[in-house]
Amino acid sequence: MTEEKKDENNNNQKEKSETEEKTKFTFKCTRCDNCCLKRGPIPITQWDLEIWAKNGVLANFLPYLGIYNNPNGTMDLILKPFSTKDTKKKDVEDIFSQPTIEDLFEEKCPLYNKEDKKCLVYNNRPLSCQTYPLEYNGKNYTIVDNECPGIGQEGMTKEELKLMRDIAQKINYELTRTRISLPVFSQILSQKIMIDLMRQNMEAMSKMSEEDRSKLDEIFKKSESNKEN
Numbered sequence: 001m002t003e004e005k006k007d008e009n010n011n012n013q014k015e016k017s018e019t020e021e022k023t024k025f026t027f028k029c030t031r032c033d034n035c036c037l038k039r040g041p042i043p044i045t046q047w048d049l050e051i052w053a054k055n056g057v058l059a060n061f062l063p064y065l066g067i068y069n070n071p072n073g074t075m076d077l078i079l080k081p082f083s084t085k086d087t088k089k090k091d092v093e094d095i096f097s098q099p100t101i102e103d104l105f106e107e108k109c110p111l112y113n114k115e116d117k118k119c120l121v122y123n124n125r126p127l128s129c130q131t132y133p134l135e136y137n138g139k140n141y142t143i144v145d146n147e148c149p150g151i152g153q154e155g156m157t158k159e160e161l162k163l164m165r166d167i168a169q170k171i172n173y174e175l176t177r178t179r180i181s182l183p184v185f186s187q188i189l190s191q192k193i194m195i196d197l198m199r200q201n202m203e204a205m206s207k208m209s210e211e212d213r214s215k216l217d218e219i220f221k222k223s224e225s226n227k228e229n
């Protein structure tokens with residue numbers, strides 16, 4: 001082999017090992033639970049819904065599902081983060097209002113038990129939790145949270161890496177499938193919100209004192225007579 005050819009080979013080897021170094025991803029979850037405490041909107045896919053239905057736990061998740069307008073214009077079915085700060089009762093307008101993405105990062109996952117420090121649905125957790133913080137955008141794998149302390153931890157087997165990558169790819173496909181079905185989910189969820197509101201109102205009415213109830217009757221009567229005039 002000529003000296004020129006040897007140099008070319010050496011350079012190729014060097015470039016290859018540099019590329020491998022850059023793309024090397026090692027990860028072991030440290031169970032710090034930061035991603036359950038401050039995660040922002042947690043996307044839910046149709047695959048998650050199907051698995052939950054198959055395992056008979058779908059009803060447990062329904063109260064926590066919502067639809068979120070992402071800042072990039074896409075919409076996703078999500079687990080609605082739960083505020084630990086504001087314990088005040090929300091009014092009707094609040095129920096329909098869209099929280100900002102910054103607000104959501106301040107709120108914990110509704111299925112995380114802060115006292116026991118554990119996920120209440122670990123064996124049925126969404127795909128996006130199984131592969132966090134790795135995502136796949138259709139072309140490349142990306143890290144969505146550089147502060148996750150699991151990144152760079154040694155001990156990941158080739159099989160674990162392959163599984164994580166496969167799940168990341170699956171989410172990318174499943175999110176598209178879910179977005180196509182969002183109009184259907186949106187209808188189901190809005191009907192559920194209306195039923196919840198009606199139930200809340202009925203519960204509130206049943207706890208009212210006689211005095212408050214007669215005041216309410218007066219208000220209704222007045223508004224009816226205003227309509228007639």
Ligand code: SF4
Pocket residue numbers: 028029030031032033034035036132133148149150151
């Ligand atoms: S995925 Fe990362 S942020 Fe989440 S619990 Fe594991 S180490 Fe912590």
Ligand code: SF4
Pocket residue numbers: 035036039042109110111112113118119120121122125126129
């Ligand atoms: S579903 Fe479980 S793993 Fe996923 S964010 Fe919530 S608590 Fe964490």
